[in-house]
Amino acid sequence: MSTQDPADPGPSPDPGDPTVQLPTATGLAGPAVQPLLELEGVSRVYGEEVEIYALSDVSLQIMPGEFMSIVGPSGSGKSTMLGLLGVLDLPTSGTVRIAGQDVSALDDPKRSRLRGQSIGFVFQQFHLIPHLSALGNVETALLYRDIRPRERRQRAFEALDQLGLGARADHRPVQMSGGEQQRVALARAIVTEPLMILADEPTGALDSANAAHVLEIFAGLGTPERAVVMVTHDPTVADTALRKVSMRDGRIVADERRVA
Amino acid sequence: MSATRDLVGVAWTGLMARKVRTLLILLGPIIGVASMVGAVGLTESAKGALQVQLATLGTNLIIAQAGGTFGSQNPTLPGDAVRRVDSVSSVTSAAATTNLSGVISVPVQGASTYYEAFPVPVRAADDSLPSVLQVRLIDGRWLDSADRVLHLRSVVLGSGIAKQYGYLPGETRTIRLNNTNFGVVGVLGKVPLDPTLDNAAFVTQWAAQHVFDTNGKPNELYIRTKDGTTAATATVLATAINLGGPDQVSTQVPSNVLAAQAQANKTLQKVALFAGLLVLTVGGLGIANVMSISVIQRSSEIGIRRAVGHSRSKIGAQFLLESLFVGVLGGVLGALIGIAVVYLVSSLEHWVVEIGYGQIPIWMGLALLVSVIAGLYPSIRAARLEPLETLRLG
Known part of the structure; x- marks a missing residue:
């Protein structure tokens, strides 16, 4: 699956992310920029006898380079939204596309690979x-x-080092503070x-x-090429x-x- | 390939992260395989010494006995039976013995009442008997031509009788046979192929005929044959001995009985194997149980793995591989423990270690099979877990 030349497996300069099989964000450069992620008339219904609309007819486009937040009180549907954006869940109706690819059309192995390659999760x-150690995680x-x-x-260590945790690579989660653990989670999200x-809260x-430190990193x-999406109930974070x-x-x- | 390597790494790390839990579920396959290896090994080893002894004694000894006709009290073989047997080409050596019924052997004065009630069999024997039996003398010497020619009243004791009489090696001892004094000149070693000889006293054919007034006709012949001809020789011996005469002859190959004894107790083995199988099955239930709980405990891990892109089948394979490792590890450890137990017990009991190494892979394979089957349900559950539910978002 590597895009590297099979005749040249040596440690030559890494031509970008070797794992991404889909059209990469860099490959999309041009006048008509394609949305990274697109929700089109998406509804998500729970329950069979009594139908509960957790999400009804939502459309949203997330563009490369965006730094956005999704905010709302509990029960507003933002967790459902997170599941759909993260391809952990599928819509009852409507279409979710990642880089133009309809996720409902994919089987589990392909959808899992798409998730792993295009989305980095950070959880509350x-x-x-x-x-597992920080490195193992x-x-x-x-x-x-x-x-x-x-x-x-090597790549995992570089991601940890980038977030200032190079010295703690061998530590287990219980040996680290909450802030450090969240930075390990961040390293896990960006390493791919x-x-x-x-990000969920x-x-x-x-x-x-x-x-404040974590938000700064965010x-x-x-x-x-990359979008950052935070789902939160906290208006100041949003x-x-x-x-x-x-x-x-x-x-x-x-x-x-708003303009930065 | 690399996906398999990653999978093996993940499954192994998962097992090693919970050592106590892993050890507990390993106990099932370990005890199951160890008990099966041990059961077969111990029952075989217990008989192993007998098999080795059998090999040294040889399986080519035939005992020919006078069968007698109905009503005859003390059936005999023809007087020249040994010569007749020697004429059979496959016979290498032969020796005769004669039961001297009615001869009472008394080891010490005043003990006659007991020995009259429980008489020790006295037999007249040829000079060649020990060499035909391939048995050494524990003490002294066997009867020889000097005893016959010089009319010495010599007696050799069987090993059992020597013990009963309290005979000490090298002791000068006189015992009484029908009120005639006989000097003990030796003690015959144990005769595993015919234990009746251990409980007999032996005198010369001369003494039989002249001291106890018998006709000198033998009752029993001990015959060695060329290797591989024993069974065939045994069938023709009767005719060779009686040459169509009225004497009934029956033959037996005593090593056959010993060989049967030397067979491990198959029933015991089966019971033990069944018990091992039971342990393995119960162990499998244990694995299924613990793994199911483990899937619930590790639901968050499963959710994370799904979130970072591991597919359902990878998650299922991860848990199935953990069960498989339990089976492999338990099988190997169980086999090693089983073998160690067999060696330990055998050295304590002075047995000859006999382990059917060919069977061990079968038990190990069984442990593996049970473990994988036990892991199927938890693995499917793990694969079916919804990441959204286990990650508690929002």
Whole structure:
């Protein structure tokens, strides 16, 4: 699956993300920029006898380079939104496209690969695997991708080092503070060089100092090709983003942009 | 290939992260395989010494006995039976013995009452008997031509009788046979192929005829044959001995009985194997149980793995591989423990270790099969977990 020349397997300069099979964001450069992620008339219904619309007829486009937040009170449908944006769930009706690809048309292995390659998750509860070291947790995101263990470790270590955790690579989650754990989770999200970082209440379990630090990192994660999306109920967190999508009762009620 | 390598790494790390839990579920296959290897090994080893002994004794000894006709009290073989047997080309050596019924052997004065009630069999024997039996003398010497020619009243004791009489090696001992004194000149070693000889006292053919007034006709012949001809020789011996005469002859190959004894107790083995199988099955239930709980405990891990792009089948394979490792590891450890137990017990009991190494892969394969089957359900559950539910978003 590597895009590297098979005749030249040596450690030549890495031509970008070797794992991405889809059209990469860089490959999309041109006058008509394609949305990274697109929701078109999406509804998500739970329950069979009594139907509950968690999301009804939502349309949304996320463009490369965007730093946005999705905000709303609990029950507004933002968790459902997160599941659909992260391809952890499928819509009952409507279409979800990632880089133009309809996710409902894919089988589980392909959808899983698409998820792993295009989306980096950050969760409120960090969700690190407790029996693995920080390095092992970051490496988890690089498994089953035809990467040699040595290279996998190298890339995982670089991601940790980038977030100032190089010295703690061998530590288990229990040996680290909440802020450190969230940075490990961030390293895990960025190590695959995804098209989109999708964060669920990334500061929800942190004290204000750590929260500010993590938000700062978030703001810096965006690149011209990559979008950063935070789902939160906290208006102050939401306000740090350049685009704010507000939700209520399973619908988008506002979509505001501000200039940095 | 690399996906398999990654999978093996993930499954192994998962197992090693919970060592106590892993050890507990390993116990099923370990005990199951160990008990099966041990059961077969111990029952075989217990008989192994007998098999080795059988090999040294040889399986080419035939005992020919006078069958007698109805009503005859003490059936005999023709007087020249040994010569007749020697004429059979496959016979290498032969020796005769004669039962001297009515001869009472008394080891010490005043003990006659007991020995009259429980008489020790006294037999007249040829000079060649020990060499035909391939048995050494524990003490002293066997009867020889000097005893016959010089009319010495010599007696050799069977090993059992020597013990019963309290005979000490090298002791000068006189015992009484029908009120005639006989000097003990030796003690015959144990005769595993015919234990009746251990409980007999032996005198010369001269003594039989002249001291106890018998006709000198033998009752029993011990015959060695060329290797591989034993069974065939045994069938023709009767005719060779009686040459169509009225004497009934029956032959037996005593090593056959010993060989049957030397067979491991198959029933015991089956029971033990069944018990091992039971342990393995119960162990399998244990694996299924613990793995199912483990899937629930690790639901968050499963959710994370799904979120970072591991497919359902990879998650299922990860858990199935953990069960498979349990089967392999349990099988190997169980086999090693089983072998160690067989060696330990055999050295304590002075047995000759006999382990059917050919069977061990079967038990190990069985442990593997049970473990994989036990892991199927938890693996399917793990694969079916919805990441959205396990990650508790929002």
